[in-house]
Structure formats: structure tokens, C-alpha cells
Amino acid sequence: MRIxxxxxxxxxxxxxxxxxxIRALAPLETAGPSDISFLANPKYRKQLDTTAAGAVIVGKGLTPPAGKSYVVCDAPYLYFARVAQLLHPEPQVKGGVDAAATVRSPIPASVRVEAGxxxxESVVLGEHVVVGAGSVIxxxxxxxxxxxLSANVTIYPDCVIGSDCRIHAGAVIGADGFGYAREQDGRWVKIPQTGRVVIGNDVEVGANTTIDRGAMDDTVIGDGVKLDNQIQIAHNVKIxxxxxxxxxxxxxxxxxIxxxxxxxxxxxxxxxxEIADDVVVSAGTLVTKSIRKAGVYTANLPLQAHGDWVREFSHLRHLDAMAARIRELEKRLDKGEASS
Amino acid sequence: MRIxxxxxxxxxxxxxxxxxxIRALAPLETAGPSDISFLANPKYRKQLDTTAAGAVIVGKGLTPPAGKSYVVCDAPYLYFARVAQLLHPEPQVKGGVDAAATVRSPIPASVRVEAGxxxxESVVLGEHVVVGAGSVIxxxxxxxxxxxLSANVTIYPDCVIGSDCRIHAGAVIGADGFGYAREQDGRWVKIPQTGRVVIGNDVEVGANTTIDRGAMDDTVIGDGVKLDNQIQIAHNVKIxxxxxxxxxxxxxxxxxIxxxxxxxxxxxxxxxxEIADDVVVSAGTLVTKSIRKAGVYTANLPLQAHGDWVREFSHLRHLDAMAARIRELEKRLDKGEASS
Amino acid sequence: MRIxxxxxxxxxxxxxxxxxxIRALAPLETAGPSDISFLANPKYRKQLDTTAAGAVIVGKGLTPPAGKSYVVCDAPYLYFARVAQLLHPEPQVKGGVDAAATVRSPIPASVRVEAGxxxxESVVLGEHVVVGAGSVIxxxxxxxxxxxLSANVTIYPDCVIGSDCRIHAGAVIGADGFGYAREQDGRWVKIPQTGRVVIGNDVEVGANTTIDRGAMDDTVIGDGVKLDNQIQIAHNVKIxxxxxxxxxxxxxxxxxIxxxxxxxxxxxxxxxxEIADDVVVSAGTLVTKSIRKAGVYTANLPLQAHGDWVREFSHLRHLDAMAARIRELEKRLDKGEASS
Structure with a gap:
């Protein structure tokens, strides 16, 4: 493709x-003369002097070195994503039911159902839906x-998934939520999970991610939500x-959320x-209370060499005593200063 | 159903x-005149004044407002679970092997084996077992x-699962435990995992949960254990x-455990x-030593706005110095008071 | 087998x-006269006096009690692993394609493809490859x-897996990495994930582990890497x-890594x-910065009874104030001492 x-x-x-x-996309470090690359962060501007990329997508307000082609735009990374989609369009798939698939509902001819x-029964599939090999609806x-749906996906009965979603392999949508009442002797009595999972349009669900059906209510995933791999979403959650x-x-x-x-x-x-709109939660953070205000929230620990960790963190069990000793010092000093 | x-x-x-x-179950806030609801916590008693529920399950020792029906019992949430089971009995399934399933062992006619x-060989299935679509035994x-078994479950060879269990989609039971000896040059020599997984009766296993087979011994899950989604249980664990x-x-x-x-x-x-009976471990807690006594155990961090976290947690690397400064202050003050 | x-x-x-x-392997505590056991840690030497094991693998420089057979070697646990492999060789499998499998590429006769x-198309399988029931390539x-490959494994298109690997059930290799650019209104634009997953020889991948394909580059897993269950490896990672x-x-x-x-x-x-060679990361540790030097690194919390945790950890939100109070005490004391 020409630039x-x-x-x-x-x-x-x-x-x-x-x-x-332009034949392909590549990072600045490895790009060659027929690759397009991008500079998202002006901080790395000097990479422009050394890259062999045939063209680079850059932001406004930057005077790039001469000798190669540039595309100047407002949001280089976003532009790069669009170029990537242009150069690597998702492959079209041919409709049809594989001889080794079992389909018990009437479906459009444009739907593709792969082997296994x-x-x-009573499943409704829109046009051009793909049901990957080994997936179950x-x-x-x-x-x-x-x-x-990629391969080996499981959709439980009575779930609703919108259009243009991508569900990756091993994802499980609509398994029972984890709901029990407890007998006095400790036995658990299962609460039937009678709600559904309702997923909007343009949602991506990662490999081996699980989204449970609601208990009485539904579990709801909004339009355009992106879920990575191995996420667990429990019953009645709304995103x-x-x-x-x-x-x-x-x-x-x-x-x-x-x-x-x-x-x-x-x-x-x-x-x-309840988590407000536009909240960012840092990696590894356990959210133990509602967040009412947009912003970044964090609860994780500094990494340490093991010996440092032993020395510093041994004090974590004695913070209360430490606070008491500070209070005591303050009192003694107050008394000393008063009497001097 | 009549109340x-x-x-x-x-x-x-x-x-x-x-x-x-009574036609359905619903929370107090959304229940209508043909719904039954429950009040588990007397703290929320005032919701009884506003709910439109046709009937409410309540605990003893509470005088509920007039104008609707109540069921008074010892444990409202447990009662609610039983009503839910009454109104939503698990659907009966019809025995039979789908034409698109492969069964290489003799099984009872009441067993259902779904497509794919x-x-x-040499598998023994009890009466009314269900093997969901794409599952492998x-x-x-x-x-x-x-x-x-729901869809796409994998049971490895030579495992034992009790009666009345529910195994959700994508669960893997009996994969090899993670056991290796290390050569001097760093290469790993696999230790054959020759034990089994033995699961009791009335156990629920969540979607994409994995339970590894034992190394020389078995991995054992007791009767009535309930496992949510995406749990990992390693070899030789006993629950x-x-x-x-x-x-x-x-x-x-x-x-x-x-x-x-x-x-x-x-x-x-x-x-x-070793974790004793009746131990409760809080969310996100890493248990790094045995727990000998029933009780609640916790190790997690308070959530903070990111700026607060930076300010407060920067001190975590200097706790030892902080403790030393307190000791030093105490010594100086002791000395000062002694000399005054 | 004779010793x-x-x-x-x-x-x-x-x-x-x-x-x-010798008929089987067993731990010292439970071994009987036809079992072989091992003593890896000389600390537990006294177990040799009580074990009923027929033979025990021990390290050099230890004088074991008479009355049973011993194998003396440099690395007892490693020796034990090799004995285990000798007594429990991995079962040979017979090549052949199950009638209920679908194979759309030419494959060697020694390859086994199980039901479902x-x-x-265009898949290349080496000799003696096993494709477990319900797996998809x-x-x-x-x-x-x-x-x-065990059962229900998914390998996405265009991935490369070396020889002598073991891939456990539910593993997903080659799903799209999680890569999007963000529009100003918050919508996510997917970046096509055009790289591959390339896995070396003698790699083990645990049940329900996921390894995403690279974005522009490949995700690469080196020879002899061992991955346990439910691990998530994102795009472009190198191990x-x-x-x-x-x-x-x-x-x-x-x-x-x-x-x-x-x-x-x-x-x-x-x-x-970037994580250097020979780094050990403790359980539950979040690594938030590069590690340049071999060694053990840790960031986790001491387990506490819940009440102790409440008392001690309430101070974590006030560490900065605590530090300020210590500084203030030091100043006051400096001043007091100067003036006395």
C-alpha cells in the first residue's frame, strides 16, 4: 500500500x-524501509534519527528529521491502530456448517459453524456469526x-450476546454464580441461579475468561467493554x-463498575x-470499598530484595506499638519542656 | 405456587x-405482588415498609408491618434458598447418547451424553450422570x-468423582501436578504424577477451575465442598x-485445609x-504459614488514592530506619531525663 | 524391578x-517393604530409623542405619525423579485418527488424533504427536x-510448538493479545495481533494456561520452560x-524474563x-520494576489474625504522619539538648 x-x-x-x-507495521527499533512505525511519546523523539522505517506516524508540533516520510496527526497511536487494521483486515470467513458440527436450530446461511x-435448540444467531471448532452454545x-466465537468457547443456555463481539477460546459465559445459603451444620444449600448474562455490542472477551449468570437478576457487560484473559466476573456484576x-x-x-x-x-x-465512571485501578490492587470519584487508586507493595523485605516488613506486625512509642515520646518531651 | x-x-x-x-423470587427493592422476597438482616427492616413484594420471609422476633404476607422462620436466607429450589427445580434431563458423541464404555440408559x-474406555458412570457437550472423560x-458435567469439561484418566456433583464448563480435573527435580544445569526432570483426584459427593466445581492429580498420593476434595470459578488446586492437596x-x-x-x-x-x-477446621481467610490474603486455630485471618492492604499511596507507602522501604530512630529518641530522652 | x-x-x-x-515409590512415612523412598534433606535423617521402606535414596556423607537397602548418590531428589520415570514410563500411544476426529492436513501415521x-488446514505435525480429545489446532x-496435547486444548492458527512438549487440558495458545488504541470518547480500536506464539522444545504448559500471540512481534517461550496451571502470558513476552x-x-x-x-x-x-537470569520471585509478589541481578525478590504481607490486622494495618494510612512526628521529635530533642 502506498503511504x-x-x-x-x-x-x-x-x-x-x-x-x-508500506508493506507492514513495525516498532521503530526493528522497522525497515517498507515498514511504517509510530512515535507516540515525544520523549523518544531521538529514535527518529536512527530508525530505518520507511515512514513514521508522528504527533503535531514536532519537527522530524528529513530523509523519510511522515504522517502528522493528532493521536499517533490511534492512527497506527487504524493503519494496522487497514493492512491486516480481519479475514472474511465463509458461511457454512461443517459436517462434523451439530446444529439444532435454524441459522442463517452466512453463519459459519466449525468442526465439533x-x-x-432455540438458539438465535445473527448474520455472519462464527462458531469456532468445539464451541458449545x-x-x-x-x-x-x-x-x-473462537474454539472451545462455552455459552450456557439463555444468554444474550450482542453484535460484533470477539469471544476467545476457553471462555465460559453463563455458568452458575456462586450462591449458597448455609445450614447450621455447615452444609451449603444451592440458590438456583436464574438470571442471565447479557453482553452488549463490540465486546471482546479473552481466553479462559468466565462470566457467571445472575442469581435473580442478570450479569450485564456494556457496549465496547474489553476483557483480557482469565478474568472472573461473578453473578449480578454490571460493567x-x-x-x-x-x-x-x-x-x-x-x-x-x-x-x-x-x-x-x-x-x-x-x-x-460501586465504582464510578473513569476510575483507574492499578495492577494487583484489591478494591475493598466503593470508589465514588474518578481517579487512580492503588494498593500494592514495593518490590524488595528478599533480605530487605525481611528486615523492613518484620515491622508491619508492630506498627501499633511503634505508634504508641511515638505518642509516649511526645508526652515525655512535652513534660520535660514544661518542667524546664 | 400458593404461599x-x-x-x-x-x-x-x-x-x-x-x-x-407466588410466581418468582426477587430482592425487596424490585419485588412485585407475585414475588416472594426475604429480609436476612434485621438492620434493613425499614425496607419492609416500602417493598411491593407479595410475601417476605423474615426472622423471628420482628413485628413486620401489616398488609402483606410473611413467613416467619429461624434462618430467612436459608429458607429463601429452599423456596428458590422449590420454584426453580433443576430441570430433569433425558438419558441417551447423542449421535455426535463417542462412548467407549458401557453406561446406564439413564445417562445423558451430549454432542461432541x-x-x-473403562469409565464407570452412575445412573443419571450428565456429560455435557464437548466434555471428555x-x-x-x-x-x-x-x-x-457442563460443556467442555475435562476429566483425566483414573479420577474418582462422587455423586450429585456439579462440574462447570472448562473445569479440568486430574491434570499432572507441577513436580520436577532440577539438574545442576537447571534442566527440569519431570516426576511422574501417579496419584489420582478423588472428589466426594455433593461437590460443586466452578468454570475453568483446575484440580491436579497427586504425585504419589491422591488429591482429595471432601463431601459438600463448593469451589467457585478459576480456582487452582495443586497436587496432593486435601480439602x-x-x-x-x-x-x-x-x-x-x-x-x-x-x-x-x-x-x-x-x-x-x-x-x-495445615489449615484447621472453621478457618476464614479474607479476600486477597496470602497464607504463608499454617493456621492451627479457627478464626478469621487477613493480609491485605487498604485501598488509597494513588497520590496518598505514593506518599504513605514510600515509607514501607524505611520501616527499619524508622524503628531505629524511635529507639534512638528513647535512648536520648532516657539519658536527658537521667541527667536532669 | 530389582534395586x-x-x-x-x-x-x-x-x-x-x-x-x-521395588514395586513403587512412596514418601518415607507411608512406604512399605516393596517401596523405594528418598531422603532429600539430611535434617529429616531420623525418619530413616522408623520408615518401613524397602530401600531409600540418600545423599553422600550420611551413615544410614543398617537393616535396609540404600542408594547413595549426589542428588537424592533428582535420582528419585529418575527412578520414578523408570517405574512409571509415560504410556506409549498408538497412532491413528479416531473416526470422530476431523483432520484437514496430511499427518504422519504415527500421530494420534482422538475423538472430537x-x-x-496447512498444519504440520511431527512424528508421534498426540492430539487429545476435543483439542483444536x-x-x-x-x-x-x-x-x-491433552483434551480440549486450543492452538490458534500460525503458532509454532517444539518437540516433546506437554500441553495440558484447556490451555489456549495464540489468542489475540490485549491491544487497543483509545479514541477520545473512550472507544477502543483494536490493534490486529499479527505475531505468533513460538514455543521451544521440552516445554510443559499447565491446564487452562493462556499464552497470547504477539502484536507485531512474537511471544516466545524458551526450551525447557515449565508452566503450571492458569498462568497468563501476554503478547510479546519472552521467557x-x-x-x-x-x-x-x-x-x-x-x-x-x-x-x-x-x-x-x-x-x-x-x-x-526486564528480569535477569536466575531470578527467584516469591509467591504473591507483584514485580513492578525491572530486576537486573540474580537473587530472591519478595513483596507480600505477613498473615495476621483479623483483629491484629485491623490494629496494625490501620497505621498504614498514616505512615507519612508518623515519619513527620519522628522528625519533629528529633528537632525538639536537638533543640532541648542544645539549650541545656
Whole structure:
């Protein structure tokens, strides 16, 4: 693709040779003359002097060194993402049911069902849905147009998934929430989980992520939410539109998360909390109370060499005594100063 | 169902109109006139004044407002669970092997094997077992009557699962434990994992939870244990009856956990520990030593706005110096007071 | 097997009766007269007086009690692992494609493809590869000789897996990395994940572990790496040879980990870091900065009874004030001493 064709489609200002041929995307360090790269952070500006990239996407207000082509735009990383989509469009898939699949509902001819997949009774699939090899869709579930399930995905009965979603391998949507009442002798009595999972449009669900069905209510994932791998979302959780959650996060039951939040990897959020819109939670942070205000929240520990950790953290069991000794020192000094 | 029919079956004292029709369960806030709800915590008693629920399950020693029906009982939440089971009985399933399943062992006619499932040689299945679509049961495994596997479950060879269990989608039971000896040059020599996984009766295993087989011994899960999603249980672990474990917990090898414990979400327990009966571990807590006594145990951090966290937690690397300064102050003050 | 046959094959010095019959391996506490056991730690030497084991593997420089057979060697645990492999060789598998599998590529006759498995187009499989029931191999992937996939494994298209690997059930290799650019209104624009996953030889991947494909570059797992269950490895991560990672670890994008590292369970490593060779990370530790030097690194909390935790950890929000009070005390005391 010629660089001027890219700019014609995506906008931005072209500096340099319009017929520069672009074959692939690459980071500045490894890019060659037929690659396009990007400079998202002006701090790394000096990489422009050494990169062999044929073209670089840069932000405004930067005078790049001569000798190569540039695309100047407002948001280089976003522009880069769009170029990447242009150069690597998602492959079209051909509709059709593999002879080794079992489909028990009427589905559009544009739907692709791969080998070993199983579509149960009363399932409704939109146009161009892809059901990957070995995936299972339970009775009564509905999946919107253009949504693609990778291999070995499980959708339990009576779930609703919007259009243009991507569900990665091993994801499980609609398993029972973890709800029991306790007998006096300790035995657990299961509470039937009669709600559904309802997922909006343009949602991505990572590999081996699990989203439980609601207890009486539904579990709801808003439009444009992005979930990484191995996330656990418990029953009755609600997640607002465009929130992004990194890998290995756990969200306990009935918690509500606002729109446009970003939750770092391995964070945890306990149950029955409210998280406002535009909240950022740092990696590894356990959220133990509601967050009412947008902002960044953190609870994790500084990494230490093991010996330092032993020395410093042995005091964590004695903070109260330490505070008491400070109070005592203050009292003694007050008394001494008063009497002198 | 009429409220008096419910009370006839489950006990408790009925106040109000015996022929109140109950169609569903709902929380107090959203319940309507044909819903039954419950008040588990007397603290929220004033919700009784505003709820539109047709009937409410309440504890003893509470005088509820007139105008609706009540069921008075000892344990409202437990009663509610039983009503839920009455109104939403688990659907009966029809026995039979789907034409798209492969079954290589003789099994009872009451067993249901769904499309794409695979039952290997020498497997023993009890009456009414359900093998969900795409699930795989390895050779020589035994599964007790009434146990149900959801879709895409994997049971490795030679495992034993009791009766009336529920195993959710993507769970993996009996994979090799993580056991190696190390060569001097760093290479790992695998130790064959020759034990089994032995699971009791009435156990629930959540979606994508993994339970490894033992090394020389077995991994053992007691009767009535409830495991949420994405839990990892390593080789040779023993878990006592009726213990409940929330999502994303990891338990390392050879640890023994007592009966009736409750382990909070994302907690971790390192290997070779002993946890007593009736221990409660808070969410996100890493258990690094044995717990000999029932009680609640915690190790997690207070959530903070990021700026506060930077300010407060920068001191965590200097606790030892802080303690030394306090000791020094005490000495100086002792000396000063002695000399004055 | 006779003990002298074992020593003939594996080396070491035999003390005692050469024709002692060994049938199984067992820990010292439970071993019987036809079991072989081992003493890895001389600290537990007195167990030799009470064990009923027929033979025990011991280290040099130890004078064991008479009356049973011993194998004396440099590294008892490693020797034990080799004996275990001798007594429990991995079962040979018979090649062949199950009638209920779908294979769309030419494969060697020695390859075994089990029921419900799916091998897509343009896949290259080495000799003796095993594709377990329900596993899916995407188009264009390559798997080296002797590698075995358990049940319900997913390999995405265009991945490369070396020889003699073991991939456990539910593992997902090659799902899209979590990469998006953000529009000003909060919408996420997906960055096509065009790299691959490249896995070396003799790698073990645990159940439900996920390894994402690279964004522009590849995700690379070195030879001899051992990964436990439920590990998440993000796009573009590189892991050096023979590194071992315990369960539930998460590694964020573009991080490079050296060779022969050991990462404890539930540890997390944030993105874009460099971890040197021979680094050990303790369980539950979040690594938030690069580690340039071999050694042990830790960041976790002491477990406490809940009441102690409340008392001690309430001070964590006031460390800065505590430090300020200590400084103030020092100033007052300096002033007092100066004036006296």
C-alpha cells in the first residue's frame, strides 16, 4: 500500500514521498524501509534519527528529521491502530456448517459453524456469526450479527450476546454464580441461579475468561467493554460501556463498575461495591470499598530484595506499638519542656 | 405456587393471606405482588415498609408491618434458598447418547451424553450422570450417580468423582501436578504424577477451575465442598468437607485445609501447610504459614488514592530506619531525663 | 524391578541387598517393604530409623542405619525423579485418527488424533504427536515430534510448538493479545495481533494456561520452560530457557524474563520489564520494576489474625504522619539538648 493511499483513507498530513510503499507495521527499533512505525511519546523523539522505517506516524508540533516520510496527526497511536487494521483486515470467513458440527436450530446461511461445535435448540444467531471448532452454545441463547466465537468457547443456555463481539477460546459465559445459603451444620444449600448474562455490542472477551449468570437478576457487560484473559466476573456484576479490564482480574458478586474504567492486571474487586465512571485501578490492587470519584487508586507493595523485605516488613506486625512509642515520646518531651 | 403450599412443605409460620400466589423470587427493592422476597438482616427492616413484594420471609422476633404476607422462620436466607429450589427445580434431563458423541464404555440408559462429548474406555458412570457437550472423560475414571458435567469439561484418566456433583464448563480435573527435580544445569526432570483426584459427593466445581492429580498420593476434595470459578488446586492437596472457596484462589501442593473453612476470592495458600477446621481467610490474603486455630485471618492492604499511596507507602522501604530512630529518641530522652 | 537393576541403569552406590524388589515409590512415612523412598534433606535423617521402606535414596556423607537397602548418590531428589520415570514410563500411544476426529492436513501415521479433535488446514505435525480429545489446532500451526496435547486444548492458527512438549487440558495458545488504541470518547480500536506464539522444545504448559500471540512481534517461550496451571502470558513476552513458573501467575505484555528463573504462585509481573537470569520471585509478589541481578525478590504481607490486622494495618494510612512526628521529635530533642 502506498503511504498516500493510507493518508487518503485515514486523514493526517503527509510529509515526504507520496509513493513510499508500506508493506507492514513495525516498532521503530526493528522497522525497515517498507515498514511504517509510530512515535507516540515525544520523549523518544531521538529514535527518529536512527530508525530505518520507511515512514513514521508522528504527533503535531514536532519537527522530524528529513530523509523519510511522515504522517502528522493528532493521536499517533490511534492512527497506527487504524493503519494496522487497514493492512491486516480481519479475514472474511465463509458461511457454512461443517459436517462434523451439530446444529439444532435454524441459522442463517452466512453463519459459519466449525468442526465439533454444537449449537443447541432455540438458539438465535445473527448474520455472519462464527462458531469456532468445539464451541458449545446452550439452548435459548442469542448472538448478534458478526460476533465470532473462537474454539472451545462455552455459552450456557439463555444468554444474550450482542453484535460484533470477539469471544476467545476457553471462555465460559453463563455458568452458575456462586450462591449458597448455609445450614447450621455447615452444609451449603444451592440458590438456583436464574438470571442471565447479557453482553452488549463490540465486546471482546479473552481466553479462559468466565462470566457467571445472575442469581435473580442478570450479569450485564456494556457496549465496547474489553476483557483480557482469565478474568472472573461473578453473578449480578454490571460493567459500564468501554471499560477495559486486564488479565487475571476477579470481580465479586453484585459489584457495579462504571463506564470507561481501566482495571489493571490481577486487581480484585470485592462484592457489592460501586465504582464510578473513569476510575483507574492499578495492577494487583484489591478494591475493598466503593470508589465514588474518578481517579487512580492503588494498593500494592514495593518490590524488595528478599533480605530487605525481611528486615523492613518484620515491622508491619508492630506498627501499633511503634505508634504508641511515638505518642509516649511526645508526652515525655512535652513534660520535660514544661518542667524546664 | 400458593404461599401456604410453600409453608406446608418447608415449615415456618405463615402470617397473612394463605392463598397469596407466588410466581418468582426477587430482592425487596424490585419485588412485585407475585414475588416472594426475604429480609436476612434485621438492620434493613425499614425496607419492609416500602417493598411491593407479595410475601417476605423474615426472622423471628420482628413485628413486620401489616398488609402483606410473611413467613416467619429461624434462618430467612436459608429458607429463601429452599423456596428458590422449590420454584426453580433443576430441570430433569433425558438419558441417551447423542449421535455426535463417542462412548467407549458401557453406561446406564439413564445417562445423558451430549454432542461432541467423549467417554473413553473403562469409565464407570452412575445412573443419571450428565456429560455435557464437548466434555471428555479419560479412561478408568468413575463418576457417581446424579453428577452433571457442563460443556467442555475435562476429566483425566483414573479420577474418582462422587455423586450429585456439579462440574462447570472448562473445569479440568486430574491434570499432572507441577513436580520436577532440577539438574545442576537447571534442566527440569519431570516426576511422574501417579496419584489420582478423588472428589466426594455433593461437590460443586466452578468454570475453568483446575484440580491436579497427586504425585504419589491422591488429591482429595471432601463431601459438600463448593469451589467457585478459576480456582487452582495443586497436587496432593486435601480439602475437608463443606469448605467453600471463592473465585481465583490458588492452593499450592500438599496443603491440607480443614472442614467448613471459607476462603475469600483471590486468596492464595502456599504449599505444605495445615489449615484447621472453621478457618476464614479474607479476600486477597496470602497464607504463608499454617493456621492451627479457627478464626478469621487477613493480609491485605487498604485501598488509597494513588497520590496518598505514593506518599504513605514510600515509607514501607524505611520501616527499619524508622524503628531505629524511635529507639534512638528513647535512648536520648532516657539519658536527658537521667541527667536532669 | 530389582534395586540392583535400578542402580545399573541410573548409577549411584548400592548398600544392602541387591535383589530387593521395588514395586513403587512412596514418601518415607507411608512406604512399605516393596517401596523405594528418598531422603532429600539430611535434617529429616531420623525418619530413616522408623520408615518401613524397602530401600531409600540418600545423599553422600550420611551413615544410614543398617537393616535396609540404600542408594547413595549426589542428588537424592533428582535420582528419585529418575527412578520414578523408570517405574512409571509415560504410556506409549498408538497412532491413528479416531473416526470422530476431523483432520484437514496430511499427518504422519504415527500421530494420534482422538475423538472430537480438529486439525485444520496447512498444519504440520511431527512424528508421534498426540492430539487429545476435543483439542483444536488452527490452520498453519506446526507442532514438533513427540509433543502431546491433552483434551480440549486450543492452538490458534500460525503458532509454532517444539518437540516433546506437554500441553495440558484447556490451555489456549495464540489468542489475540490485549491491544487497543483509545479514541477520545473512550472507544477502543483494536490493534490486529499479527505475531505468533513460538514455543521451544521440552516445554510443559499447565491446564487452562493462556499464552497470547504477539502484536507485531512474537511471544516466545524458551526450551525447557515449565508452566503450571492458569498462568497468563501476554503478547510479546519472552521467557528464557528452563524458567519455571508456578500456578496463577500473570505476566503483562512485552516483559522479558531470563533463563532459569523461578516465579512463585500468584506472582504478577507488569509489562515492559526486564528480569535477569536466575531470578527467584516469591509467591504473591507483584514485580513492578525491572530486576537486573540474580537473587530472591519478595513483596507480600505477613498473615495476621483479623483483629491484629485491623490494629496494625490501620497505621498504614498514616505512615507519612508518623515519619513527620519522628522528625519533629528529633528537632525538639536537638533543640532541648542544645539549650541545656
Amino acid at each position: 498516500d493511499e493510507i493518508v487518503a483513507q485515514l486523514g493526517g498530513q503527509l510529509l515526504g514521498t507520496p509513493d513510499t510503499q 461445535a454444537h449449537v443447541a 446452550g439452548a435459548g441463547s442469542t448472538i448478534g450479527a458478526g460476533t465470532r 459500564g460501556a468501554m471499560t477495559a479490564i486486564a488479565g487475571c482480574v476477579g470481580i465479586a458478586g453484585s459489584t457495579r 462504571g463506564a470507561r474504567c481501566m482495571i489493571g492486571g490481577q486487581a480484585g474487586i470485592i462484592g457489592h461495591l | 401456604d403450599e410453600i409453608v406446608a412443605q418447608l415449615g415456618g409460620q405463615l402470617l397473612g393471606t394463605p392463598d397469596t400466589q 462429548a467423549h467417554v473413553a 479419560g479412561a478408568g475414571s468413575t463418576i457417581g450417580a446424579g453428577t452433571r 475437608g468437607a463443606m469448605t467453600a472457596i471463592a473465585g481465583c484462589v490458588g492452593i499450592a501442593g500438599s496443603t491440607r 480443614g472442614a467448613r473453612c471459607m476462603i475469600g476470592g483471590q486468596a492464595g495458600i502456599i504449599g505444605h501447610l | 540392583d537393576e535400578i542402580v545399573a541403569q541410573l548409577g549411584g552406590q548400592l548398600l544392602g541387598t541387591p535383589d530387593t524388589q 479433535a480438529h486439525v485444520a 488452527g490452520a498453519g500451526s506446526t507442532i514438533g515430534a513427540g509433543t502431546r 528464557g530457557a528452563m524458567t519455571a513458573i508456578a500456578g496463577c501467575v500473570g505476566i503483562a505484555g512485552s516483559t522479558r 531470563g533463563a532459569r528463573c523461578m516465579i512463585g504462585g500468584q506472582a504478577g509481573i507488569i509489562g515492559h520489564l
